[in-house]
Amino acid sequence: MSKVAHYLQEHLVGEVMTSTDARRYFATDASILQQAPALIAYPRNENDVRKTARFTWQLAERGRIIPITARGAGTDQAGGALGSGIMLVFPAHMNRILELDTKANTVTIEPGINYGKLQQALHTHGRFMPPYPASVEYSTVGGAIANNASGEKSVKYGDTRAYVQSLRVVLANGEVIETGRISKRELSKKLGLATFEGEIYRSVDTLLEEQRIIFDKIPRNVLKNNAGYYLGDVKRRDGSFDLTPLIVGSQGTLGIVTEAVLTTETYNPQTTLMLASFDSFEQLQNAVLELRNLSELPSAIELIDGNVLQQVHNLNPNQLKEVMPAPFPTAILLVEFDSSERHIKKLTKRADKIFEKYATSLQTSTDPEQQQQFWKLRHATGSLLSHNEGLKRAIPLIDDAAVPVEKLRAYIEGVYALLEANGLQAAVWGHAGDGALHVQPRFNLAQVGDRQKAFKVFNEYHKLVLSLGGTISSGNGDGRLRTPYLQAQIGAEAYALLHKVKQIFDPYGTLNPGVKFGTSLEDIKSSLRTDYGLEHLYDHLPRS
Numbered sequence: 273m274s275k276v277a278h279y280l281q282e283h284l285v286g287e288v289m290t291s292t293d294a295r296r297y298f299a300t301d302a303s304i305l306q307q308a309p310a311l312i313a314y315p316r317n318e319n320d321v322r323k324t325a326r327f328t329w330q331l332a333e334r335g336r337i338i339p340i341t342a343r344g345a346g347t348d349q350a351g352g353a354l355g356s357g358i359m360l361v362f363p364a365h366m367n368r369i370l371e372l373d374t375k376a377n378t379v380t381i382e383p384g385i386n387y388g389k390l391q392q393a394l395h396t397h398g399r400f401m402p403p404y405p406a407s408v409e410y411s412t413v414g415g416a417i418a419n420n421a422s423g424e425k426s427v428k429y430g431d432t433r434a435y436v437q438s439l440r441v442v443l444a445n446g447e448v449i450e451t452g453r454i455s456k457r458e459l460s461k462k463l464g465l466a467t468f469e470g471e472i473y474r475s476v477d478t479l480l481e482e483q484r485i486i487f488d489k490i491p492r493n494v495l496k497n498n499a500g501y502y503l504g505d506v507k508r509r510d511g512s513f514d515l516t517p518l519i520v521g522s523q524g525t526l527g528i529v530t531e532a533v534l535t536t537e538t539y540n541p542q543t544t545l546m547l548a549s550f551d552s553f554e555q556l557q558n559a560v561l562e563l564r565n566l567s568e569l570p571s572a573i574e575l576i577d578g579n580v581l582q583q584v585h586n587l588n589p590n591q592l593k594e595v596m597p598a599p600f601p602t603a604i605l606l607v608e609f610d611s612s613e614r615h616i617k618k619l620t621k622r623a624d625k626i627f628e629k630y631a632t633s634l635q636t637s638t639d640p641e642q643q644q645q646f647w648k649l650r651h652a653t654g655s656l657l658s659h660n661e662g663l664k665r666a667i668p669l670i671d672d673a674a675v676p677v678e679k680l681r682a683y684i685e686g687v688y689a690l691l692e693a694n695g696l697q698a699a700v701w702g703h704a705g706d707g708a709l710h711v712q713p714r715f716n717l718a719q720v721g722d723r724q725k726a727f728k729v730f731n732e733y734h735k736l737v738l739s740l741g742g743t744i745s746s747g748n749g750d751g752r753l754r755t756p757y758l759q760a761q762i763g764a765e766a767y768a769l770l771h772k773v774k775q776i777f778d779p780y781g782t783l784n785p786g787v788k789f790g791t792s793l794e795d796i797k798s799s800l801r802t803d804y805g806l807e808h809l810y811d812h813l814p815r816s
């Protein structure tokens with residue numbers, strides 16, 4: 273065991289592991305990349321995290337850089353949960369609900385709590401966390417905070433950032449800060465602190481005062497955007513200040529979250545679900561744009577294209593036959609409303625009118641069982657992702673982009689053309705209401721020809737998304753995979769500004785280096801997995 277592992281083993285309450293098996297397990301997440309950590313630690317409490325950070329800081333002061341990567345369930349699809357140094361794995365011990373405040377409608381959690389478990393606990397109190405990702409059953413809330421995760425309900429309720437009230441964060445040097453909105457007066461006190469925390473407040477405040485204009489110039493015409501760091505809303509016009517929105521979505525590159533206070537929403541399981549079919553993407557896009565103009569947004573606007581339905585049907589002709597028999601339309605939308613009964617009636621009447629204009633057929637259901645049948649169409653994408661064709665399998669390479677909603681059609685048609693030109697099967701699905709769609713063509717990454725093709729497609733896809741004013745990181749964040757494209761997306765000036773933010777929080781580069789900065793396309797190519805698999809999902813299947 274190395275000296276570092278030895279030191280940590282002696283000083284942490286939690287376990288420290290260096291075995292080949294453990295290192296191999298944590299060398300992958302749900303991305304197509306791999307990198308083995310030097311050692312793994314399961315922190316038992318915040319103090320373990322502090323001690324680890326303080327130790328690596330002291331080593332860094334002497335010129336030795338040992339990265340720390342925080343990790344939840346490892347379902348990150350862009351390599352954000354990989355690292356070459358110390359892997360701090362939270363679900364093992366720091367996985368509790370600390371307080372559920374039913375008056376303030378907040379919940380205080382440790383980062384390693386399973387998202388599905390938190391959701392279940394909230395449901396029993398008539399509450400829920402709306403921005404849950406599709407990986408809700410497998411992933412942790414800490415991972416969702418770090419990735420600013422969003423999901424099918426985000427079209428109405430927004431992303432994770434909107435629900436994080438405050439955080440406890442271990443800084444790169446082991447100091448702990450509590451974030452949350454503070455007044456102008458409280459900010460003055462922070463600015464006077466002689467600690468690393470004080471330095472961070474001073475530097476971020478100065479940066480915002482002097483260079484905010486650069487950040488404001490970053491195009492934000494997409495509804496979901498996790499590229500880079502989010503500085504908006506840190507300092508408001510009234511002088512109040514909050515580092516929370518910046519830490520959320522920073523993927524463990526600015527600090528390590530050890531506790532979070534989240535606000536929750538009323539959970540209303542009484543919904544109305546509409547299933548509309550379309551024979552063109554133009555009509556579908558028109559419908560989505562009009563749905564977005566309703567007096568209250570639907571709680572989901574999900575798209576599944578006809579290729580998904582056809583491919584699922586080819587795999588198993590029984591899977592969809594009761595809910596939607598072949599031949600399939602160009603695409604379908606699932607549109608859900610979750611307001612009060614009276615309000616839902618009004619909204620669905622308006623939606624009816626929209627679908628009358630644009631859809632070729634419509635079914636509406638308030639019956640939970642029938643709704644489950646409708647949702648099967650969306651969840652059928654799971655069969656596509658887990659299906660291998662020989663050694664080819666669906667991989668998350670060009671998977672996380674979002675475009676302005678008025679560019680949906682151009683985006684889907686562009687993706688089809690790109691995949692067709694490269695001899696790949698197209699299938700597109702996702703959050704049409706936010707312009708954020710999934711595409712996971714099949715490749716065999718063990719084959720040189722497929723790897724070359726994958727990178728060609730990756731490059732052209734990136735160009736397509738940017739030409740439409742979109743972002744390549746909408747839900748998952750940049751991770752390692754999309755880091756090489758970040759500068760091209762936001763421009764050199766804004767990139768330099770965000771790099772300054774990184775340097776303020778992490779001057780030695782010990783916090784999840786390689787994520788958001790410092791990964792080139794060559795690095796990506798050399799850390800590709802040739803045996804891509806979703807074992808981290810299966811390992812975290814909910815236990816009943």
Ligand SMILES: Cc1cc2nc3c(=O)[nH]c(=O)nc-3n(C[C@H](O)[C@H](O)[C@H](O)COP(=O)(O)OP(=O)(O)OC[C@H]3O[C@@H](n4cnc5c(N)ncnc54)[C@H](O)[C@@H]3O)c2cc1C
Pocket residue numbers: 301302341342343344345346347348349352353354362383404405406407410411412413414415416417418419420421422423424523524525527528529530747748784787809
């Ligand atoms: C099938 C599938 C579907 C998915 N669907 C969605 C979706 O709908 N929406 C979406 O947003 N994402 C989605 N994802 C991506 C991913 O599951 C989510 O972003 C999830 O929230 C990550 O949680 P995790 O516990 O797995 O985090 P991990 O993968 O372990 O980590 C994610 C990032 O968070 C950092 N991190 C983890 N814990 C901490 C901490 N305590 N402090 C600081 N940083 C930390 C890690 O370093 C890493 O950068 C999907 C993934 C899969 C495989």
